[in-house]
Amino acid sequence: MIKNIFIVLIALHFSVGAISQDYFPTNSGVKTKDKTYKAFTNATIYVSPTQVIEKGTLLIRDDKVISVGANVSLPSNTQVYDLEEAFIYPSFIEIYSDFGIQKPKPYSARGRSAQYEASREGYYWNDHILSDYNSINDYRYNSKKAESLRAIGFGVVNAHRPEGIHRGTSVLIALNDNTTDNKRILSDKGAQHLSFSKSKISGQSYPTSIMGAMALIRQFYHDSKWYKNGGSNSKDLAIESYLKIEKLPIIFDASTDKLNPMRAAKIAKEFNKPYIIVGTGNEYQYLHSFKKNKPTLILPLNFPKAYDVSDPLFAKKITINQMRHWDQAPSNPAILAKASVPFALTTHKLDKKNNFLKNIRKSIKRGLTEEQALKSLTITPAKQLGKSKTLGSLDKGKQANFLITSGPIFDEKTKIYENWVQGKPHVLNDRNVLDINGYYSLSLNNTKYSLKIENSNKKIKVSVKEDSLKLNTKVKYKDNWLQITFSKSDSVATYLSQLSARVDNSDLIKGTGVDFEGKNINWYINKDSVLVDTKKEKKLEITKPLTTITFPNNGYGFKKLPTSKTYLFKNATVWTNESDGILKNTDVLVKDGKIAQIGASITSSDAEIIDATGKHLTSGIIDEHSHIAASSINEAGQNSSAEVTIEDAIDPEHIGIYRNLAGGVTTIQILHGSANPIGGQSAIIKLKWGQSASDLIYPNADKFIKFALGENVKQSNWQSFSRFPQTRMGVEQVFVDYFQRAKEYDILKKKVEALKKKQKKLSSKEKEIIKSFRYDLEMESLVDILQGKRFISCHSYVQSEINMLMKVADRFGFTVNTFTHILEGYKVADKMKQHGVAGSTFSDWWAYKYEVNDAIPYNGAIMHKVGVLTAFNSDDAEMSRRLNQEAAKAVKYGGVSEEEAWKFVTLNPAKMLHIDNKVGSVKVGKMADLVLWNGHPMSIYSKAQKTMIEGTIYYDEEKDNQMRSSIAEEKQLLIKRMLEIKEKGHKTQSVKNTAKRDMHCETID
């Protein structure tokens, strides 16, 4: 070992000011250039996570690795550091950070009206696209933060300003204190960054929702392509900047909602963009999606603290889902690694960065291998950043960024001695300082003293005792110099003794000093015994989660996804919704997810028999108007949002799905809200509880879109006076304007397509036309309507506006598919019939706003009797569970027959959604979407006992009972464990209930 390494370090320290670029003039002395080599020998060297060299040598010069191996020949001008037992690792890369980037001033709202236009000129139409921004502009090296990152092993950081949906570029910085930014900046454009969150810098309201953010990203990609091809005749600096950075790695922050990583992956797939997705720490619950889409991830290690459940009244507010996440989160990296999903680890989202290594150790206890852990900190982030050639391992030619540690890096007892960045050392723990912990005895002025020295490596503590009397003591231990001052008093005065020694041998420490009488002395202490670790009982570590992951991961989730089986319902009263009417004592055979046979005395050898004696079997309820199971409902940022789709916002974990199943609902249309005249595209989903968002979507269904009329779209019931339209007159003009533009768009589009197919050489004017065509998601959606490929479900109340939309549709040559709410439908039922539009209404709602003053519960009956296809819908997460009884109100109000009333919630909405060829009745060949009721399906006293979709039972009353008792048991188990954890001194967090809000038409995020 080189004894004077310390001096070397000091020398290096002095030379900081002198390190500068070759071509920079020097005025502080002569130019000095260090061309010597440094060799680190006898270490266990992790060249990469998979290549380990025992007793190896690492040779570096300047900032580069020259060579590494078991036998490395050293040039004569080599300084050799004998590392004896130490370990060398490539230092880590923090890929997701805002290191050194100044925070911008947030926008402050002026006045009450929303800001619809962009505030910047010369840039993109949306302020939240900040692709022209470069984090380098606001970057300033922060040596304090650098130090804290180095302390946990990082050598390089990719830093960006987390503002906006497109956030521009990041900077890649080496955490090298001993140089200037000229050297530290590895790249001023490290990566592009994106997110789903708006910038705080601008108040522009669009997008207000996750689906708006997704549509904006898509449109931006289309616009960039169009701009690149010369389509635009005006300047857009944001797009121009983007085109220059298009090829950079793309890091997507999806850490704001646990479903967002899947949403980012969806866009990545659509546009073939290799997104690197920043997760939330919940990814272990969605393994299926990640296996399918194969994105590469960046994972936070934000493992939640246990909840403080000591107040049982409050503890009951916490959900299984929250408690399980505490239990399961530390397994996140291990589970993903096992599934071969590549990921880097980040300190992002960690409250205390110091917990980083601790949490990696937790992950390792849960099954992450050390190799995988190391890979996720080195090779993977280097690869993600496109820097594999220079970073991530200690191969020849790469940056000399490495850690010298006392042992295996992930061992709890291991200390990082030094973190070398770009060939420059940063000392964390002086590895030459001797450990002097122990019990010593000292003889001074003929008195015996006993010394106990603890924690000599960090904050040393020494207690000096004379017999059992503790003396006042002060101590310092630095650079192997020990200095002790202690005093004792009697009635006359206080006496002081000061001792100091350079420690060469921890068993016998010899030095000089002054005794209590003021005389200079030589002294020594002998180590009597080693220090026994008397720390409290070890903290409780859980190596295996107590709970299992379910689908979805909450109390009512499935341990294993249910599958379709062959079932035979025996002896049921079957509501066919077909010409057969209601069949008594009838059997129904379900096979391969379909209704295979209906009749008397059916037999089947392989079917599971369900005795339906005294029970009623119906097709599943279909809710034409629902807002459950979505993360957002309204994109309220503009008066048209035809480009957004609820399919982007589906929340497959929403408990509303399960609750609706229990009410016999099997299919729903999740409609956009009513914040604007032209809303967003709908999602028609089947309530396949436990499946992923994409698997819930009704396959190959027609496309629908929500429109809205009346008080909500003119913003009558809240203080907003600036957005067009403010009257029903204006609403018409919004439609006419958009449809007219869509028509013109379509003409141009067709012209362009024809020109592209043209064999002849194109004239320059024709070329211009092709170039000028801009693909517009909003117009595409509206063109679909004009061409009968997308269908409108329109929120409507009073007769004037209902009539108006039908006339607008007539003018543009399409048919409105459905009026939803349609509370004055009865006033224009004849006109509706003539137009061919259906009406999906409430059974009895009224009086909640002015436009429903003439709403009557007889509305459904009148429309039905006039010949309008009529349904009852919910628009409500609670009422949707009782649609069977709402149907009965058509019997009460207006005297519709029971059989016809039942169709209001089954076959008729199926027809409205154009899915009646598959569902909506009990007919051989249709999907087995069936509900078994314990009585008359429209009776207030009846309950759904089994709800089946495509031959798979998703709700079963008996299983529900069992699940409730297992929820109770699991809660007990977790509460018990959390209480234990608190006992053992672990930190806890207070109970929070983060229940999702229930959404309606008017819910705006």
Next chain:
Amino acid sequence: MKKIIFITLIFSALFITAQQTPAGVQQKSILITDVTAHIGDGTVLEAAAIGFNNGKIDYVGVRTEVDETKYEEVISADNKHVYPGFIALNTSLGLAEIDAVRPTRDYDEIGDFLPHVRSIIAYNSESKVVESMRPNGILMAQICPRGGIIAGSSTVVQLDAWNWEDAIIKVDEGIHLNWPSPYRRGRWWLGEDPSIKSDKNYISKVNNIEMFFETSKVYNKKENVKNLPNEAMSGLFDGSKTLYLIADDEKAIVDGITRMKSIGVKKIVLVSGHESYLQIDFLKKNNIPILIDTPHRLPSNEDQDIKNTFKTAKKLIDADLLVSIDITGRMERMNTRNLPFFAGSFSAYGVPKEEAVKMITYNAAKILGIENSVGTLTVGKDATLFISLGDALDMRTNQISKAYIQGRDISLESHQTELWRRYEKKYNIDIK
């Protein structure tokens, strides 16, 4: 005769906006025969007859034993069902016409402690919403103010009256106290974390309430300088008024009842009571009646029994507590007409059918302290009753052909039925 009805219909169609005219006092004695009589006390009488004269019931019994000749009009109900008029508790019926239109809203006065504020004077007896109650069997209601800590005083009315004064059954009978929640949800619209946390101010809020009650208790009515709020509170301490304590959380329920009792409030009714089923022994010990919130609401968290809200009534009734239904909530005024179906839903989850009827008849009357005059089909009580095609707790059969309030043959038409008939006529749909 048929012609006359037809002409009347056309006539009413012409004056579509007019409210229903209240019926005049009972002129002749009436006997309804061939009915299933749901007495309201938990029993049913098959093949029964109900007679009433001068607004009071004078016969309830089997059809075969009644002397028909005593009655001027005998109506054969053709095996339909007769129920005592349903009583809607804790509703703000008539205090707002259209929820979203501020000028029509009169249920929430500003201020924290408003026991002196009286709902009855704002009660719109001609409300279109009120008249839509009767076709569903709801003939009486407790009209309650909303908001603040003490929202004000409530009054019980019957739903067929020229004005609020005529409507009164029992005036200023209760004071409504919104007990603070021990927990609060972050105001997400202000950027706060939307999760539920302990409310640090809970105890100080509770202390404020106690202080107000204590002051009211020692308030001397003979004092020359009057204090209107304190004065209005006095009935709580002598038992002439009831305290309606609105609380959901276990802790709030126990705190509220314990503290109010120790201050000396004589009659306490728990209102809403989402977690009341967790404190059954406590409620029994203190003999507290409950207006349980409607079953038509969602469980309070995602782990809770998905049918929890349907099951609470059974648990309370099984413990022999006095239970009726609280109607508060979204669109509560128009939704009040669904009261029978709230009771029916409780019945679907374990409450026996006639017990469910009792919840909204006898129990409601008992809680209001008017059980001697209404709430059951009993001789001597008001002839406030209706005839339904079948089970009135089930939508399919809740079809009401006749209703009487204090013997008066009331109109079952409404703004809504008039529009219905007008448009059925427009489309030549058979008029019922």
